Amino acid sequence: MYYGGDYNPEQWPEHVWHDDVALMRRARVNLVTLGVFSWSSLRPAPGRWEFGWLDRVLDLLHDNGIQVNLATPTASPPPWFGRLHPDTLTVTADGARLTHGSRDTYCVSAPAYRDASRELASVLAERYGGHPALAMWHVHNEYGTWCHCDHVAGAFRRWLRARHGDLATLNERWTTAFWSQGYSDWEEIQPPRATQWLPNPSQALDFRRFLSDEMLAHFTEQRDLLRPTGRPVTTNFAFGSWVPVDHWKWAREVDLVAVDDYPTGDLAEESAFVADLARSWAGGKPWILMEQAAGVEYTPRRTLPRPPGDLARTTLIHVERGSIGAMFFQWRASRGGAEQWYHGMVPHAGPDTRTFREIAALGETLAALPPRPAPRPEVSVVWDDEAWWALQNRGLPSRDLDYLEAVKQPHRLLHRAGHHVAFVHPEHDLSPYRLVIVPSLLPISDAALANLAARRGAVLMSFFSAVTDEHLRVRLGGRLPAFGITIKEHRPLAEPLTLSDGTEASLWSEEIALEGAEAVVTYPDGSPALTRFGNTWYLSTRLTDKAYECLLTCLLRRSY
Numbered sequence: 001m002y003y004g005g006d007y008n009p010e011q012w013p014e015h016v017w018h019d020d021v022a023l024m025r026r027a028r029v030n031l032v033t034l035g036v037f038s039w040s041s042l043r044p045a046p047g048r049w050e051f052g053w054l055d056r057v058l059d060l061l062h063d064n065g066i067q068v069n070l071a072t073p074t075a076s077p078p079p080w081f082g083r084l085h086p087d088t089l090t091v092t093a094d095g096a097r098l099t100h101g102s103r104d105t106y107c108v109s110a111p112a113y114r115d116a117s118r119e120l121a122s123v124l125a126e127r128y129g130g131h132p133a134l135a136m137w138h139v140h141n142e143y144g145t146w147c148h149c150d151h152v153a154g155a156f157r158r159w160l161r162a163r164h165g166d167l168a169t170l171n172e173r174w175t176t177a178f179w180s181q182g183y184s185d186w187e188e189i190q191p192p193r194a195t196q197w198l199p200n201p202s203q204a205l206d207f208r209r210f211l212s213d214e215m216l217a218h219f220t221e222q223r224d225l226l227r228p229t230g231r232p233v234t235t236n237f238a239f240g241s242w243v244p245v246d247h248w249k250w251a252r253e254v255d256l257v258a259v260d261d262y263p264t265g266d267l268a269e270e271s272a273f274v275a276d277l278a279r280s281w282a283g284g285k286p287w288i289l290m291e292q293a294a295g296v297e298y299t300p301r302r303t304l305p306r307p308p309g310d311l312a313r314t315t316l317i318h319v320e321r322g323s324i325g326a327m328f329f330q331w332r333a334s335r336g337g338a339e340q341w342y343h344g345m346v347p348h349a350g351p352d353t354r355t356f357r358e359i360a361a362l363g364e365t366l367a368a369l370p371p372r373p374a375p376r377p378e379v380s381v382v383w384d385d386e387a388w389w390a391l392q393n394r395g396l397p398s399r400d401l402d403y404l405e406a407v408k409q410p411h412r413l414l415h416r417a418g419h420h421v422a423f424v425h426p427e428h429d430l431s432p433y434r435l436v437i438v439p440s441l442l443p444i445s446d447a448a449l450a451n452l453a454a455r456r457g458a459v460l461m462s463f464f465s466a467v468t469d470e471h472l473r474v475r476l477g478g479r480l481p482a483f484g485i486t487i488k489e490h491r492p493l494a495e496p497l498t499l500s501d502g503t504e505a506s507l508w509s510e511e512i513a514l515e516g517a518e519a520v521v522t523y524p525d526g527s528p529a530l531t532r533f534g535n536t537w538y539l540s541t542r543l544t545d546k547a548y549e550c551l552l553t554c555l556l557r558r559s560y
């Protein structure tokens, strides 16, 4: 079991490093993520490399039995780099070119940035690839930066040519006949920069897909330079609505799936959600909790201390689900800089603090933990990053549609009821599960539709699913033969309604024509709200947690 966190010794005088390793040993830390943001320390000026400090840190850690997860520092180019290559600085959707002074200010499509990234990876591989402290490589940090510059425009067009083949197909798939958006030349196509009014939704979705592939190419270029060292290569996934990463695709390319977990609200439920996603993305490969906060919860307005024992509780949620380690951001809280108030395993007040005591106790607990069998979930929930992105488009019939909540609701209810949950891609093999839940899966490919239709076990699909193809073109007619129904109309709700079983429906409703299915629960006007067709169920509204839990219990007990 790996235990440790991001370690940033370049922020501290060297005598502190000796305190660090002594404290790490006390806390049973055995892995640190080193060098995530150390581009300017490694290469302070265009022609100058400074390896001495890193050589000494690696040796010191090794002498103390601590392994290293060595990062390529490409997530934060230094000021000199942006000055030398201004075309590598991020451009926002409204055309502003950002400047250095923060982090993540790069354009993943800029040739100079790509060259520099490859150079950093190969220099580190050559110098440290054989170091005995090296356990794994950590490429970059939390991929997710959007850029809209001309480099991106060129790369986007190349990606679109490969995806759509010719302009006529692209025009058709993007429905550019609407609002006179027809393209007559590839050069006319832009990344979704600021527009006068609603942008084209298919273009917006393709741009996220492109960014995911483009960043993945940046990752695999570095991975391929690092792999010959024989150590696994990973990158830490961030989880947020802005993150254009198709996790299923990326999980195939990393040697080890790594996730960061910064829960808010009900921390145990949130952590279980992220851990179940990570385990599912890994698909049997190892995975690791790469970052979490030490002893605090970051909420939008304030950082809250967590109650005693809470840190161990959420960590063990990950471990129970198969994480091969528990890592934090960061080892020692920084004295200054933009994240000086972010917590550390060693807080500003030092080791004589509740946080460090809990960290040290957790180190003991993890070291003594016997291996646990991997969970074997019977229920799966469909997770599709593309559906999340599609429900973030503007111009939808309701602003209250929330993909994440639609997915989280059944997950948290199953978690509360003590079930393990797997997430699946809609085109994956669904046969291992007794029940497959498909929440608000707006776009669906023909292959996914056929996959669901071929399923013999129970399926529960919820509202505003399978409404469009993968290009966001509506599947006309509204027929869902596998569910024995046709959706005639979508009717978002302004106010909750009471259903025939006395429970409350909110957010959304649909007019459903029964074509073989039976109505299990109805709206106040007697029309179907929840339908059943053999083993397939369709829920056209949002239920309260209580009612949804009751439905899930019945489906799992097969008692309907």
Ligand code: GAL
Residues within 6 Å of the ligand: 141, 142, 238, 260, 291, 293, 329, 339, 342
């Ligand atoms: C993560 C990030 C870290 C640090 C941390 C703060 O998302 O990867 O570098 O910023 O948040 O909690």
